Amino acid sequence: MTARRRSYEPDRDFLRVRDFLNETYSAFDAPINWGLERWNYARYFVAPFLGAYGKEGDALEDSLGAIQLWEDMVRIWEDNAGRIVGVVCIETPDPTDQQYGEIFVQRHPDHVDLLDEMVAFGEEHYVHPERNRVYMWAYEDDADLNAVLEARGFARRDEPVLHHLEYAIGELPPLELPDGFRLLTMAEENDIEKRREIFGRGFNHPDPIEWPSAFSYRELQRAPDYHLENDFVIVAPDETYASCCIVWYDAVSRIAHLEPLGTHPDYRRKGLATQIQFAALRRAKELGATHMPMTGGFEPFYRAFGFEERRKEHPWVKEF
Ligand SMILES: CC(C)(COP(=O)(O)OP(=O)(O)OC[C@H]1O[C@@H](n2cnc3c(N)ncnc32)[C@H](O)[C@@H]1OP(=O)(O)O)[C@@H](O)C(=O)NCCC(=O)NCCS
Structure with missing residues (x-):
């Protein structure tokens, strides 16, 4: 299957990505993609919050700049019919932040073939400027992602561990x-x-x-x-x-x-x-x-x- 990568256009794409996340959230045996809250929160809270963090007042330009940076770093993959089948993004649009360098890959279950390309995009564009590294979290049962990360030279750390809990x-x-x-x-x-x-x-x-x-x-x-x-x-x-x-x-x-x-x-x-x-x-x-x-x-x-x-x-x- 083929898919085409393109830049993110906020007005056109925000809700389309949200819908893609909703449709794919339960499409895997166990959830792999972000939920809609994280997508909303990244754009509408984390970016403006970090832009103004530690500054007096609204620091409006810094907040707007962080939103713009976040949007500029999102990439979308679409299939031949124009459907979104993959999204790569960051959550922390501040290259001085400890957590910068994290790659988030949102994918469609029918497009495992895109995983390698999507991770490669993150490696190329999201490297922490001082730590000189990127990182991703992968669920232990996500065999496809684990295989791609291993093949691309990522090393798995045993610590820390996060747990998917459910109520x-x-x-x-x-x-x-x-x-x-x-x-x-x-x-x-x-x-x-x-x-x-x-x-x-x-x-x-x-x-x-x-x-x-x-x-x-x-x-x-x-x-x-x-x-x-x-x-x-x-x-x-x-x-x-x-x-x-x-x-x-x-x-x-x-x-x-x-x-x-x-x-x-x-x-x-x-x-x-x-x-x-x-x-x-x-x-x-x-x-x-x-x-x-x-x-x-x-x-x-x-x-x-x-x-x-x-x-x-x-x-x-x-x-x-
Ligand atoms: C986690 C947090 C929301 C708990 O708030 P809270 O109002 O104190 O929670 P509750 O009083 O309802 O706690 C219920 C139970 O949770 C567990 N719990 C809460 N805080 C705990 C702690 N610091 N260590 C261990 N267990 C804890 C206990 O079993 C507790 O029952 P108990 O007090 O009878 O022992 C609060 O500590 C907090 O705001 N932390 C910082 C922000 C954060 O981590 N938020 C959650 C992540 S999204």
């Missing part, structure tokens, strides 16, 4: 919060300042300069698959936000994804993340979701919640 959505308990706390969605109170703060504090950043800019949070709210009523916060008795999470729904695969989830350090181990996650799952179930997968989250929390382990993935590194 089957069955009966869900009603809301139960400590006295004085209440659950809201951003549809009820869209307070961007408080939302930036809980995002920063929830991910252990006490310094406001490291919180998302107001622009990056508004940009996230413009993502096509973001909905205010799927963005949950728990309000503390002093009216600050104590915990937050966003749920994303893929109606094609009937899968819910969570990205991100965090609790302010002053309010941890009170069951708030458990409660907000149940709220997100109740919403997802109303929408039609049957499962929630999770890879790369804080595993002790998800395992305690009831997520079950499915499989492992390892990093593969190629040094130049």
Whole structure:
């Protein structure tokens, strides 16, 4: 089978790639491609957030520059009928970031033949400028990718290991919060300042300069698959936000994804993340979701919640 590589055209392609990810998410024996949340999040949050990271105010030009860089680095493969059959991209459009150099390959199950070419594109264009290397994560049961990485001279690292965990959505308990706390969605109170703060504090950043800019949070709210009523916060008795999470729904695969989830350090181990996650799952179930997968989250929390382990993935590194 043949396919043609071309540049990414944001206006034309964002939703087409999203649809491709939804269609292929469950097309493999076990998921291999990104879910729609990661695609939305990469463009509408990670890029603008990193562009302004550590800077005063919105640092608008830097945020827009990071979005542009991210878009410029995406490549699409289309078959003869013009259908997307592969996408290669990065997640972190900042060459000084530790995580830069990671290659993400999204593929169609009928186009294993493109894997080698897609990985080669990443090797050529995504090398970390100082570390002089690229890397990819591969699930241990993804024989095709493991074979391509080995043949191309990548070395598998035994550590660290990530686990694909999954939660089957069955009966869900009603809301139960400590006295004085209440659950809201951003549809009820869209307070961007408080939302930036809980995002920063929830991910252990006490310094406001490291919180998302107001622009990056508004940009996230413009993502096509973001909905205010799927963005949950728990309000503390002093009216600050104590915990937050966003749920994303893929109606094609009937899968819910969570990205991100965090609790302010002053309010941890009170069951708030458990409660907000149940709220997100109740919403997802109303929408039609049957499962929630999770890879790369804080595993002790998800395992305690009831997520079950499915499989492992390892990093593969190629040094130049
Ligand atoms: C992970 C996190 C969201 C948990 O928030 P929380 O509100 O404290 O969670 P809960 O109180 O509902 O914890 C429920 C259970 O999860 C497990 N758990 C939570 N934090 C844990 C920790 N630091 N170490 C080990 N187990 C933990 C425990 O079993 C806990 O029950 P217990 O307190 O009765 O022992 C919070 O620590 C956090 O925001 N961390 C930084 C951001 C992050 O890693 N987010 C998740 C990745 S997407």
